[in-house]
Amino acid sequence: MPAIIQVKNISKSYTRDSFAIPVLNDITLDIEEGEFFCLMGPSGSGKTTLLNLIAGIDKPTSGNIFIKDTDITLLNESSLAKWRASNIGFVFQFYNLIPVLTAYENIELPLMLTHLSKAEKKEHVEAALNVVGLTDRMFHYPKQLSGGQEQRVAIARAIVTDPLILVADEPTGDLDKNSAAEILVLLDRLNKEFKKTILMVTHDPHAAEKASKIRHLDKGDLI
Amino acid sequence: MKIFKLIFKNAFRHKLRAFLTILGIAIAVIAFGVLRTVVTAWYVGVEATAANRLVTRQAVSFIFPLPFTYRDKIQQIPGVAQVTFAAWFQGVYIDKNQFFARFACDAETMFDVYPEFLLSKKELETFKREQNSCVIGEDIAKQYKLKIGDVMPIEGDIFPGRWEFVIRGIYKPRDKTTDATQMLFHWNYVNERMKKESPERAGEVGWYIVKIKDPSQSGNISKQIDDLFKNSNAETKTESERAFAQSFLASTSAIITAMNILSFVIIGIILLVLGNTMIMSARERTREYAVMKTIGFSGSHLVGLIMGESLVISIIGGALGLTLTFPLIQGLEQVIPKGFFPVFEIEPITIVLAVAAALSIGILSSLSPIQRALKMKIVEGFRFVG
Numbered sequence: 001m002p003a004i005i006q007v008k009n010i011s012k013s014y015t016r017d018s019f020a021i022p023v024l025n026d027i028t029l030d031i032e033e034g035e036f037f038c039l040m041g042p043s044g045s046g047k048t049t050l051l052n053l054i055a056g057i058d059k060p061t062s063g064n065i066f067i068k069d070t071d072i073t074l075l076n077e078s079s080l081a082k083w084r085a086s087n088i089g090f091v092f093q094f095y096n097l098i099p100v101l102t103a104y105e106n107i108e109l110p111l112m113l114t115h116l117s118k119a120e121k122k123e124h125v126e127a128a129l130n131v132v133g134l135t136d137r138m139f140h141y142p143k144q145l146s147g148g149q150e151q152r153v154a155i156a157r158a159i160v161t162d163p164l165i166l167v168a169d170e171p172t173g174d175l176d177k178n179s180a181a182e183i184l185v186l187l188d189r190l191n192k193e194f195k196k197t198i199l200m201v202t203h204d205p206h207a208a209e210k211a212s213k214i215r216h217l218d219k220g221d222l223i
Numbered sequence: 224m225k226i227f228k229l230i231f232k233n234a235f236r237h238k239l240r241a242f243l244t245i246l247g248i249a250i251a252v253i254a255f256g257v258l259r260t261v262v263t264a265w266y267v268g269v270e271a272t273a274a275n276r277l278v279t280r281q282a283v284s285f286i287f288p289l290p291f292t293y294r295d296k297i298q299q300i301p302g303v304a305q306v307t308f309a310a311w312f313q314g315v316y317i318d319k320n321q322f323f324a325r326f327a328c329d330a331e332t333m334f335d336v337y338p339e340f341l342l343s344k345k346e347l348e349t350f351k352r353e354q355n356s357c358v359i360g361e362d363i364a365k366q367y368k369l370k371i372g373d374v375m376p377i378e379g380d381i382f383p384g385r386w387e388f389v390i391r392g393i394y395k396p397r398d399k400t401t402d403a404t405q406m407l408f409h410w411n412y413v414n415e416r417m418k419k420e421s422p423e424r425a426g427e428v429g430w431y432i433v434k435i436k437d438p439s440q441s442g443n444i445s446k447q448i449d450d451l452f453k454n455s456n457a458e459t460k461t462e463s464e465r466a467f468a469q470s471f472l473a474s475t476s477a478i479i480t481a482m483n484i485l486s487f488v489i490i491g492i493i494l495l496v497l498g499n500t501m502i503m504s505a506r507e508r509t510r511e512y513a514v515m516k517t518i519g520f521s522g523s524h525l526v527g528l529i530m531g532e533s534l535v536i537s538i539i540g541g542a543l544g545l546t547l548t549f550p551l552i553q554g555l556e557q558v559i560p561k562g563f564f565p566v567f568e569i570e571p572i573t574i575v576l577a578v579a580a581a582l583s584i585g586i587l588s589s590l591s592p593i594q595r596a597l598k599m600k601i602v603e604g605f606r607f608v609g
Binding site: 052055057058077078081082084085086090092096098099100101105109110112113157 | 226228236510514516520522600601602605
């Protein structure tokens, strides 16, 4: 399978009080299309930073990242926003749903940036809700849902635009064991059944079991 | 879902806070509207002045009278079309709280010089013919339920004694700014009684109103009038009617200026209140803005969301305030003595200013949170702990 994500010699450092703090050191990595790729490592190892760089929400200090032949490190903020809208689906550790919107409306949110008709949007949202098994909760607000259900809504929001890549940052980190298992089954299904390329960051070995490939980061180095 | 729905949902996320902010804006708009209405009501007399009228008064002070004999001399000056005169009568009608202007005037010429007082020909002729008659403005007639033929008893103070005037005419205002709260009666009637009771005060008028043919000559004619009576016992000061009206306001100009400033200070305060609300709201939503940016929402989307939310609150507050201002002004009009502010209503410019203020508050108060949201990096937004 061809590499859908090519990370070439990426370094990232933060400046704090005039001191440069290196986070990633010359990382090179390929992720193939349809892969369920897992990045593991202890806290502070740089895994979330690498995920953010690949997802185009942060900029590297040096190096290049190609996503299907597009070097996203060369895109400006506005172009990156458009690129993210059509290529990346995000799943966060703390779900990050908008509390004043229902499950349906939260899932519909990314579709506001598209030119789909109302009927088409409805079709997409219902399909996403069906995939995550929450059609009966579509008019519930986040506070009326359990943590696991909230994360399923977040996954539905991530897949509703049918993105190229799904990135998940500690998707089970805030869930109990059973809910975490359900989420992992869902991600596995999205990978196997819907052929989604998934890049997941976790420090939980149980979560990583579902991945088809696992790499470890330690102190900014890929090992 | 449309972006407007999201804006509305965000605006009312904290219902109590939104309600209190809207109430604050509404109260500010009401205060602004009332203060502006008082200020414009104060200036109505100036607005109602005519360019072709001069006022000649005693040079020392308005309260000192002028000789009646000046009339014919003023009339002789080239460029003068007509001369009329009046005297402040004051007196008490019913009780001292019933305030409206009462003038002894020249019945023959008064309504020629003041064409904005609309009186039927029949009523005018009757008024001119009957010495003890009077003409009142329609607002006075409405307020005291007076009609033609009724007698208005006045207890005199400047001109002591009991006076009775028979209403022979009720004038209508030609313009919105025309004072319809005046009572006018014969100077001759007052003067004849003065001849008997206080002969030393007979033959005196308060001021002359000089109608001129060419308004551009007002300065020249004013000088000619004043030169005519230079070094006399009663020197004159002649000025345009507008300048005369403004000189009345000069004594209260500090109050009016203070009210003007206060009306805008109120808007400034409420700008800070809404600004604070918007900053708090935006701060609480830092992570949400980060999520929205991550999903692909651009800077212009965030500008629309934040400014839209601020505008929703300010527009609702402004609309509520304006809606409540109208009945409040009507209520105040009933409470304020009729003659105090002859015209007391919300001017269109006040409405325009109130709407502009509400919109400006909405836009300006969103600028700081917008700047913050735009400058925020996504990864920093996710790390933010509110």
